[in-house]
Amino acid sequence: MNLVLSSLQKRLREFKRHGYDLPASRRFIWKLSGIRHGKVLEIGTGKGHLTALLAQKGFRIISVDLDGEVLKIAKAHLSALKLSKRVSLRKMNAEKLRFNSGSFDNVISMDFFHHAKNPLRCLREMMRVARKTLTIADLNQNGMRIMDLVHKSKGKKHETPKIPFGDLKKHLLAHHFNVKSYRHPCHQIFVAQRRNS
Secondary structure, eight states: OOHHHHHHHHHHHHHHHTTOOHHHHHHHHHHHHTOOSSOEEEEOOTTSHHHHHHHHTTOOEEEEESOHHHHHHHHHHHHHTTOGGGEEEEEOOTTSOOSOTTOEEEEEEESOTTTOSSHHHHHHHHHHHEEEEEEEEEEOHHHHHHHHHHHHHTTOOOOOOSSOHHHHHHHHHHTTEEEEEEEETTEEEEEEEETTO
C-alpha cells in the first residue's frame, strides 16, 4: 500500500479504537447534505478524507485550506487514490474566500470550525458563496474528547472551538437559511438551505 495511505489508515484505526469511526461519519454527513449534483466547495481540506469521498461520488470539487502542509498530504492522498483530476486544492483563508457570491451550489465543511480563528467571519463567507445549500459538521463533546485523547498520546494539544456550535445555527437562521440539525456519535451537523432556492 502507498505510504501516505498506510499512514492515514493507521490514524483512522487509532480513532476507531477510541470510538470515532471517521469514514462512517463522513458517509453519514454526505448523505444528510443532500449533495447529488452541482458545483461543490469544501472548506477545510485537512488531509483530504471528505474530499476523497466527494470525488469518489463523482463530483468535481474545489477544496480550500490555509495550512500548506496538510494540503500537501491531501494532494498525496488524492493522488494515491487516483482522484486528483476531480479536485482542485487551493491554499486560501476561509475568512476571505476568493470566489464570487453564489459561485457554488453546495458548500460543505467537516471538522473545520473548531480550528477557525474567526468562525462567524468564515460562516459569512461560506453563506455568501453558497447558492443553495450549506452543510456544516463539527465534533461534539464526545468527538472532542476522542480527538483530545489521540492528540495527547502524540504529545500534542488539540484546538477547541472559539464559539458554541449553536451560534452558527442562529447566524444561519438570521440570514435567510432554513436549518435542520442532526447528531451522530461524534458530530453535530447543520444542513442549511437558502430560503429562496
